[in-house]
Amino acid sequence: MNQDPREFPQNARAALNDPLLRPALGRLKTHFGAGRAAAVARYGDFEALREAGRDIRDYAVTHLDELLIAFEASVNARGGTVHWARDAAEARRLILSILQDAGARTVTKGKSMVTEEIALNPFLEANGIVPVETDLGEYIIQLRKEPPSHIIAPAFHLSKEQVADTFREAHTELDPARPLTERNALVQEARAMLRRQFESADAGITGANFLSAAEGAAIIVTNEGNGDLTRLLPKTHIVVTGIEKVVADMDDVAVLLRLLPRSATGQPISTYVSVMAGPRGCGEADGPEDFHVVLVDNGRSKLIGTEAQDVLRCIRCSACINHCPVYGAIGGHAYGATYMGPIGAALNPGMMSVAEAGHHANASTFCGRCAEVCPVLIPLPKIMRHWRAVEYAGGLAPKTIVRGLGIWAFAAKRPALYRFGASLLARILKMIGRGGTVHALPVMHGWFAVRDFPAPQGKTFQAQWRARR
C-alpha cells in the first residue's frame, strides 16, 4: 500500500482484498462501538456534556492566540520552554536541536500522532538518534515499519498471530521456541523489552491530549503507563503537540476528560491521566531536568475563519473513525495519511491540500454517523462537503463527474426538457432491462462494476399522472 493520499482508490481496493484486514475491522463494533454506547448510556446526560465540550473547544479555537501566549507564560514560569514550529520541517529541526543539546542518543516515545504527522522518527534516525516507541501498538508497528492504521489503536489492523510473528522476527535474542499464542504473553514480552529502553533513554517525547493555559500543563491519557515512564525517567522531556490542543484551564480539561475516554474506548476514565507541568521541582523525587513543549501549526491556523474551522475542535478520540462504515470497510492505511476516517476526511484536505487529499472528502456516503458520535459536535460531513465544493470550484473534480453533473443539471433546470428526457430514458431502460434489470450501460461504469440496475416500470410518474388527470 502506498503512503500517498492521491492513491486512495487503489489503496482501498487493496485493503478490501486483504483477507487479514476483514476480521480485524470486524472488531471495531465490538471493541469500540459497543463500549462507547454502554458508557454513554451509563453517563446520563451525555448530550449536555457534548455541548459543554463543544463550547470549551470552540472558545479555545476562537481565542487560540490569547491562550497560547498565556500557555507559554505559564510554562516559562515553571521553568520549561515553549518552541513554536510553523510546519513539519521546523518542528523536526527544533526537536533535533533540543535532543542534540541534551546529548541524547536514544529517545523513548509515548504515542503521539503529531510526531507521525511530522514524520519525526525517520528524521531522528537519519540524524543518529534512535527513537523507541513505547505504546504497545506503536511499538509493534515500529518493528513492522508500518504507519498507524488508527489514531488511538495504531496496530488495530493486526491479529495477535501477526504480532507474534513480528516479535519472533524482531526479538532474536529470545528463545525461538517460546509460546506466543496468548495475548498476555505478547504484552509481557513487549514490557520486558521496553523496560530496558525506559531505563537507558536519554530523552522522552510524548504528545498531549490537552494543554492547560492557566497551569502551563500538558495532559495525556494512557492505559499502559508508558507515558509516565517516558516523561519521568529521562533527563529531558519534550511534549510535541498541535497548537489547537490548548484550553483555558484544568476545569475545562476536566470536562474534556469525561468526554474523551468514553468516546474513545468506552472507559469512564483512562487507566492513567498524566499532568505534566515543567521540570522536576525542588524536593520532587521524579521528573525531567529539562521540560520542552514544541507547538506545531503545520496547516492548522490557516483553517481558522474558514468553513472548516470547527474541525480544530477535535480531541482525537477516534469515535468518528470507530463508527465510520467506510473506515470499517478499508481500514486506516488506505488513506495514506496520518489522520484517517471522517476526521481525516475533514482535516487532511485543509492541512495538506484538496489536490492531495480530495479523495478523503469524497469517500463518504454522508451517512452522518460520525457527527452523531463526535464528543465535540463537529459537523464532519458538512466540512467534507465544503472541501468538495472547494475541489469543484477549483476545477479539480473528476472530469466525468463534472460533465455528467453538467448535462444532468442542464436538464434539471429545464422541466419540459427534463420530462422529455426522463420519459425517453425510462422507455429505453425498460427495453434494455427486459428481464427486470439492466446489467450494463456504456455510462455509469462505477455503478455497473458491482451491481445491476432495476429496470424502470416504463412511463415516468409525471407522464402517467398527467395522462390520468
Next chain:
Amino acid sequence: MSARPRVGLFVTCLVDLVRPQIGFAAVKLLEQAGCDVEIPAVQTCCGQPAWNAGADGHAGDIARAVIAAFEGFDHVVAPSGSCAGMIKRHYPEVFANDAAWLARARALAQKTHELMSFLVKVRGVTGVPAQFAQKVCYHDSCSSLREMGVKAEPRALLASVGGLSIVELADPQTCCGFGGLFSVKYPEISERMADDKIADAGATGADTLIGGDLGCLLHLAGRMKRQGKTLAVRHAAEVLADMGGEPALGETGQ
C-alpha cells in the same frame, strides 16, 4: 373538521424515472389521510447530487426552482428521507449567504416532511387498510434516521398491515453504502458496505426488504440481482398503500 391541507408531493427524480408506483402509493396514502395532493409539473430533482458533489451553483439554481414551485403549499411531502432532508436540512445551507432566499428556504424547510413521518406525526395516522402476508425487514436510510429523525413511524405503519411481520436488522444504524455518487465513485467500498447490509438482511430470514428511500433500495436490489440473491426489495409506501402485489424492484412478475 378543519379544511383539507394542500400537500405538494415532491415525487423525487428516482421515483419519477424508475418506480412511479411509489408516487401513486404516496398520493393514495396522503389522500387517505385527508389531504389534497398536488404535483407541480415543474419539479425535476431536489439538487442533492449537485450539492453533495460540491457543485454549489447548480444546487442553488435547482433549489430556487423547487422553493418557487412548492412554497405555496401547506406542506411538502417526499417519499424519501434523503430528498426531504435535502430540502429541510440543506437548502438553508445552500443559501447561507443569500438573505432573501435563505428566508424562503427556511420557510419551506419548516413544512417539508418525509412521507411516513408526515402521515404519523402531522396527520395522526395510526394504521392503513393494506394486506401484505410476508415477513419483512426494514432498512433505515441514513438521511431518514439521522437528518429527519424517522425511525418509529415506518415501523408503526407497517405493523398495521394485515399479515405482515417485521424483523429487525442486527445493525440498523449502519449505512448501506449507496451515498449517491459515492456508489459510482468508489464502487468497491460501496459494494462491501452493501454486502454487509445484505448479509444482515439475509440473516433475519425476511422475505422482503422494505425501505423508505429508493436510492438505497436500487443499490441493494441491484447488488442482490448481480449476486443472484432472491430477497425482494420494495418501498414502504407501496406496501402501506396496498400496492404490494406489483413486481418487486428488478422483477418483471413473469
